[in-house]
Amino acid sequence: MSAQTPVCQLLQRQDMDYRDWLWVAPPRDTWLEAGQGRLLSADHSILEAWREQGRPVHSALDSDLGSPPGAVLFWPKTHALGEWWLLKLCQDLPEGTPLQVVGENQGGIKRVLKVLAALGLGCRKLDSARRCSLFDTKLRRVGIDPELAWTRFEAQELTLISHPGVFGHGKLDEGTQLLLEALPELLPKGDCRVLDMGCGDGVIAAWLARRGARVSAVDSNLFAVEATRRTLATNRLEGRALSSDVYSALNDERFDVIVSNPPFHQERSIDYGPAARLIEQAPAHLEKGGRLVLVANTFLPYADRLEAAFGSFRVIADDRRFRVYEVQKN
Template identity: 40%
Template structure:
């Protein structure tokens, strides 16, 4: 059981009515709270929860339509996403209680101040290196419009400026990260055909490739529904068309690809997690046609080259700088 869930279950008297669990972990909490429903935007967590508690978890970027008496928000890593979630919930629950739970190392103490606009927050519990906060919504906000919270910026590329639209919670929200910037400089000589942008985030790589190589088929894939929604907005802002998939890792990707591009993630919330990237490196070769290329950027300290060589038999460093390396390997 996730320690945040354990803290909730120490205070069962607060969670007897119809309860919404926002950003809940993929554990057994729904089994302990029979009147609870979840709201999730991580495709992997959704698949796990749906297998155990079918019909009890809403997937997507908007608050579920169903009515509920109270809500618990599990603190996300992003402050902007936390703001969106708390305002969306508080707007629906005037006069009711809203709870915020999170790990101390995830910043729950400071994040509790985000409850102040709604009323007077109070700490209910501190255990398992987590804290549980509660506020009665005396000042209900106007329901937030997610599109209004998007950040827009432009990248000066050779083909002209690329417009990027980034929603709260998306990796490198509102700016281009150094790894993707390096990979954007080395998109030359990609095998033509079907290109996958794995871990697409706001869709920068996929959109750039589609515009530079318009005859290619481009698929963008991410585990996070806020990321794929951002990618769709980025594509639309540039008048581009591509397939966008919300799915759990490389297993959700098409087969028969000619290229896989990636700036793969290695963090989930406040924790380091290499699983998605290691799974990509182990299985990418099966998703590529003969002659197809995996090209990815990663922090120089991450030892990805041996993992790539184990599957492809070879791997070259195409470029490096700013603490990053671009690896390239082709299926023979």
């Protein structure tokens, strides 16, 4: 089977026995999923795809990773997240474990040389092709706890907990700000069940919980789910946070309101898939008269999808960069 992504195509041509190696934060690629080795990922959909193949997996938040013969780290576009992965591997894998780091040149893989040097890890370049590069090193104890990557900041009179792997790390996104300004007029009076779809650092979930809503929050990113749990706990608020591929973890649950600032990037590529499923499947998860409220960049083509799923929509707020849409189930 041939690899599909450039980084995996580079790995496939190596004269290496990757049997039982640990694949860390890889993309979706059937060459990996049908091969050998174990997965370490923070992506719910990738973890589920490997489980469906009967492959062994570890969550990004697991600490018991065993003693694999080696590991391959797929360098993310967010360098601070790549550094967190390096610290985690140095902490949780045996000293001396071979590590390869692979990534696209446009994604900043060449910066890995400086990062590894700063950690005192020697490095050599193994190969380059398909506009990707592959580096080789060995793990050692570095004395920096990856837990230090979790940070806190203040916004909306809340203390928010964030991680480099979470959207908008360390600040309140402008689109989310516009959404929160529009929400008070749209929430039902009294008791209501609200779903925060794509919960990020938990600012929307916490904002809703503080106003008395019964909040469920979901995200496909395990760092986001953990950040939301920590944000709710830090602010002494009630709510649940689940890892989910859009609605997959919710079965047939229904809500009075679904609120979202949906993602549209997958690494450096635009991906409308999750947002499309959020909109198309929303009627099945809303009570009669329930609302879907979402914010999006003005250039994103969501109006047609909202009209197709609900028959009509309203624009509640528009600051020329972001637009808040509201639709109601009849």
